[in-house]
Amino acid sequence: MARYIMALDQGTTSSRCILFNEKGLSVGxxxxxxxxxxxxxxxxEHDPMEIWKTQYEVAKGAIERANITAEDIAxxxxxxxxxxxxxxxxxxxQPVYNAIVWQCRRTAPxxxxxxxxxxxxKIREKTGLIVDAYFSGTKVKWILDNVEGARExxxxxxxxxxxxxxxxxxxxxxxxxxVTDYSNASRTMLFNIHDLKWDEELLEILNIPKAMLxxxxxxSCVYGYTDPxxxxxxxxxxxxxxxxxxxLFGQTCYEPGTAKNTYGTGCFMLMNTGEKAVESxxxxxxxxxxxxxGKVEYALEGSIFVAGAAIQWLRDELKxxxxxxxxxxxxxxxxDTNGVYVVPAFVGLGAPYWDQYARGxxxxxxxxxxxxxxIRATLESLAYQTYDVLKAMEEDSGISLKALKVDxxxxxxxxxxxxxxxxxxxQVDRPEVIExxxxxxxxxxxxxxxxxxxxxxxxxxxxVSRSFKPGMDCEKREELLRGWHEAVKRSxxxxxxx
Ligand SMILES: Nc1ncnc2c1ncn2[C@@H]1O[C@H](COP(=O)(O)OP(=O)(O)O)[C@@H](O)[C@H]1O
Ligand SMILES: O=P(O)(O)OC[C@H](O)CO
Numbered sequence: 001m002a003r004y005i006m007a008l009d010q011g012t013t014s015s016r017c018i019l020f021n022e023k024g025l026s027v028g029x030x031x032x033x034x035x036x037x038x039x040x041x042x043x044x045e046h047d048p049m050e051i052w053k054t055q056y057e058v059a060k061g062a063i064e065r066a067n068i069t070a071e072d073i074a075x076x077x078x079x080x081x082x083x084x085x086x087x088x089x090x091x092x093x094q095p096v097y098n099a100i101v102w103q104c105r106r107t108a109p110x111x112x113x114x115x116x117x118x119x120x121x122k123i124r125e126k127t128g129l130i131v132d133a134y135f136s137g138t139k140v141k142w143i144l145d146n147v148e149g150a151r152e153x154x155x156x157x158x159x160x161x162x163x164x165x166x167x168x169x170x171x172x173x174x175x176x177x178x179v180t181d182y183s184n185a186s187r188t189m190l191f192n193i194h195d196l197k198w199d200e201e202l203l204e205i206l207n208i209p210k211a212m213l214x215x216x217x218x219x220s221c222v223y224g225y226t227d228p229x230x231x232x233x234x235x236x237x238x239x240x241x242x243x244x245x246x247x248l249f250g251q252t253c254y255e256p257g258t259a260k261n262t263y264g265t266g267c268f269m270l271m272n273t274g275e276k277a278v279e280s281x282x283x284x285x286x287x288x289x290x291x292x293x294g295k296v297e298y299a300l301e302g303s304i305f306v307a308g309a310a311i312q313w314l315r316d317e318l319k320x321x322x323x324x325x326x327x328x329x330x331x332x333x334x335x336d337t338n339g340v341y342v343v344p345a346f347v348g349l350g351a352p353y354w355d356q357y358a359r360g361x362x363x364x365x366x367x368x369x370x371x372x373x374x375i376r377a378t379l380e381s382l383a384y385q386t387y388d389v390l391k392a393m394e395e396d397s398g399i400s401l402k403a404l405k406v407d408x409x410x411x412x413x414x415x416x417x418x419x420x421x422x423x424x425x426x427q428v429d430r431p432e433v434i435e436x437x438x439x440x441x442x443x444x445x446x447x448x449x450x451x452x453x454x455x456x457x458x459x460x461x462x463x464v465s466r467s468f469k470p471g472m473d474c475e476k477r478e479e480l481l482r483g484w485h486e487a488v489k490r491s492x493x494x495x496x497x498x
Contacts, residue, residue: 028066077239128286302389
């Protein structure tokens, strides 16, 4: 009897594989960072072949580290950076262009055009999304319009589109399966989240041939089997969800009103709204959480584009820290930021501002500003951005959170978590397993093949490791937030104005 579930977690900066046992604990893990390609200011690309290669290598690496064989794996769950767009030739399996990453701003003018043609409300109603370069639809259009011969081949039916989940499943099955799940489809700006179909009208508006699109299925079902040449056995691929929805699932937020916040490259807060697609009045997205047990459930989402990526910026571009965890040591070496605010709007601002033209801004510098202040201000910016999103969510849902479940790489930072709790005035709960994205994908796969019985059984695996309680007085909090909102104002529209 197979004993483990494999989760393939294809994130924005690294490909990861984790093998889980029935308690939801990791028994083997492997991870590889891959190349970030920045061809122009505001453009971000990945090499789809490198993504596949690193993902395959870490899958083999995790099997080796856990000292098991493919026969010991009951199923594979896939979870992925969402929206990132790959178009490939189905005859050769070769991408026609690099993957255009969710953070890429190149299609902002296409979005402006959609808004000026009056499609904003229609798109919002059908897809739950705000017109923004973030989503896949305009990225597919850009590839068809700009890569020589691509539109012609797409019209002949030779090209396929997929987000990273679809691309991985295609490669894992050696070109046999072209599929996605409801949660990923809901991020394309091409999918009607109410009637659960690719939307003919939106496809026409963006001039995208329907034949390119994958079949859309629930998030927990058998999509196909790995080609035996890859791992030496056919393993069922049985779970698929966008990484933020997978984290919501891994945090066992199954009841309407429960929420989580993931601190990875970006930061994403999702609240389960059950079978109801709640429309936001405060700049949040309405998205599909997952399809499981014969129904689809929805979530409200606050998407913050740059979170952990700002810490990587301190490390890789400014070179003022050597590792991301080191940021904590510098942040706690000073009492405050000395009046410095960092707004990491490197790729514009997402929720709740939705400004494609905002850019990174540092304000409040004085002669006494030290690198420690800058590092602390960068970490604090993650918490402030989360504050803005939580307020929007509370207004939209009418629910005041008692505690916020957190996960993702940067939630390991104790300074950040304490500051987060202080700024929100809400308890922050960090679970024992912070790899909840991978865990959620594993749960979805395991449930599909009967490895776990039901959601109730997996819920028992969730346990808190540390709670952070708010300790800041209200006046101080208000003062800090006032400064933050002034700083945000100064970042808005910068790219257009300059
Ligand atoms: N201790 C830490 N303090 C602050 N940021 C951290 C810490 N550890 C990791 N990070 C940040 O978290 C991110 C990695 O988290 P992860 O969940 O793996 O992201 P992703 O899935 O988006 O690749 C990186 O951007 C990194 O800078
Ligand atoms: O790579 P992550 O984990 O920051 O997630 C990226 C999101 O899916 C983008 O929508």
